[in-house]
Structures are given as C-alpha cells and as structure tokens.
Amino acid sequence: xxxxxxxxxxxxxVGDRPDVVPKDAVNFAFIGQCAESGEQDYIFTTEYSxxxxxxxxxxxxxxxxxxxxxxxxxxxxxxx
Numbered sequence: 001x002x003x004x005x006x007x008x009x010x011x012x013x014v015g016d017r018p019d020v021v022p023k024d025a026v027n028f029a030f031i032g033q034c035a036e037s038g039e040q041d042y043i044f045t046t047e048y049s050x051x052x053x054x055x056x057x058x059x060x061x062x063x064x065x066x067x068x069x070x071x072x073x074x075x076x077x078x079x080x
Contacts, residue, residue: 008033008044020052021059029056
C-alpha cells in the first residue's frame with residue numbers, strides 16, 4: 001500500500017509509521033519516507049531517505065549469499 005503524496009505534509013505523531021528496523025526484526029528494514037527516524041526531521045528530503053537507508057544497513061546483519069542462491073533469486077524474479 002502506497003500513501004497519498006499529500007500524506008507527507010499531514011500532521012503525524014510518533015508511531016504513525018513503522019521504525020526503520022521494527023522490534024524483533026531479523027532480516028528486513030523499512031527505508032525512505034515511510035519509516036520513522038525517531039527524531040524531529042523533515043521527511044520530504046533526500047537526506048532523510050539516505051539516513052533511513054544508512055540506519056537499516058547498519059542495523060540489519062548482512063547474510064552472505066552463495067552464487068547458486070543468487071542465480072535462483074534472479075531466475076525466480078525474472079531478472080535475467
């Protein structure tokens with residue numbers, strides 16, 4: 001579900017959007033303007049999106065993927 005464009009400018013409270021890395025999340029994170037940073041900031045900026053991606057990258061552990069698994073993913077999602 002994608003929010004309306006004007007939703008970026010509507011009043012919001014902490015908790016209206018999910019945290020970048022939700023509690024008990026192991027292998028996923030939310031990025032971009034639809035994630036909560038926990039600090040007072042303007043969400044309609046590139047810096048906000050980059051900061052959310054940086055937080056998610058440092059918070060979610062990296063899993064090594066073998067070349068076989070990578071090939072299976074590419075074939076599964078028709079990326080070849």
